[in-house]
Amino acid sequence: MRRPVRRKAIAALLLLTVLSPGCVTPGFHGPVPVAPVRPVYGVGFYNSPWGVNYGVWGPRYRVAPFHASVHLQSGRRAPHAFRPARVGRPVPSIPRRRQARRMRRWPALTAPPVQWTYRFDERRNASDLVAAPINLAPAGSRTCLLVTLDEGWQATLVALPLTR
């Protein structure tokens, strides 16, 4: 009676160990490297240093959109560099339609599962890697790990790369 209980405890411990980083950490990438790194993406936005003195915007300084389409006379009749909107055309607002509620989808596999198999050798008091993974979870997926423990002290870990 004691042996199954102990095995359940071991399995629970394994699950706690691997599921906490596996299912909570998005992707399967470990920690992000800390700077300095060689920049390869995007422009050097520090090319043009500029201050952040936005000043005190006056009460008539308005930049936001209207809440609904409105008819307004043009502020200036002088010639413009741009082609003004047709006379009489209302100034449009931003979209007002609400976002549809997102249905929760079951996660799907983004790549074939990855499997490791370890066998514990009681005589040598050591674990052997029986089967190694052949691929890794792709970026952009969340990885969950399943652990099974059989009667022969063989632990199998299966990583499931899932959609987020």
Add this chain to the structure above:
Amino acid sequence: MQRRAAPIGGLYLLATLAAAQPAPAATTAPLELPAIVEPASGEHHPGKVIFHELVTPDIGAAKQFYGRLLGWTFRDIAAEGTVYAEASLAARPVAGLVQRPLPPGQQHQPAWLGFFAVEDIDAVVKIALQRGAKLLFPAQSFPNRGRETVLADPQGAVFALLASSSGDPPDVLAARGEWIWSSLITTDADTDAAFYQALFGYEVFDLPAEPGAQHLILAAQDYARASANSRPPQAPDLPPNWLSYVRVEDASKTAAQAVALGGRVLVEPHLDRQGGKLAVVADPQGAPIGLLEWVEGEDDEVPK
């Protein structure tokens, strides 16, 4: 006793090793940016600002600030030479954060970059360059994301173009914590409006403004997409720049919270059109971001 303890310790160790095993390989992988829309929308809204990226010297501090201020969550995307994090809200991607170390001894300012939707990026770049724009980052394709480029307009305001391979987000009202508006502050709103009209086919509406100032609405597909505004007279040294706004419940409270999180208030909360409040704050690293209240279902009358 020793035999019973050994399997637990051994398996515990191997499980930990197994969980950590793939980590080093992923950091040398090429950068895989997430799709803008998932599942793909197939929609195209040229001239709509569909994504934002922040370049910051301290991505950890930025994540903490925006996570607490706007409720965003983050997913690290490690790739060779780039530290990138995807920001999401309610499982929808809202922004990307890029870490870029500051050159030693130099003081430069982090900034948010707005991405305008286009269908044919090379054609739009050609028009932009013909009209005096400067190419800062040549058009490049990224798997899942699409093709993107970064330009400075003739007045110097930096903006990006993105031909999203998954389509553009649908035209719906931004939820709280999502981007709702973009505003160009420039030295010559009239000329700049003509520039962006050539790029995106905007309808341009000239709104009443105080003497010497200009407030233009840039619209496409019957929706207001952005505004072009003369530089505020109280900020004569402010270089032309695009400023994007996030929808918030209460601009005053959010601005106060930004200060509590280490940010600064650049423009105090004040009433804009329709009584909605607007404020501009800077994150702890100095990147400006706008806050805009937007109340649904309120009276649509326009103040005279």
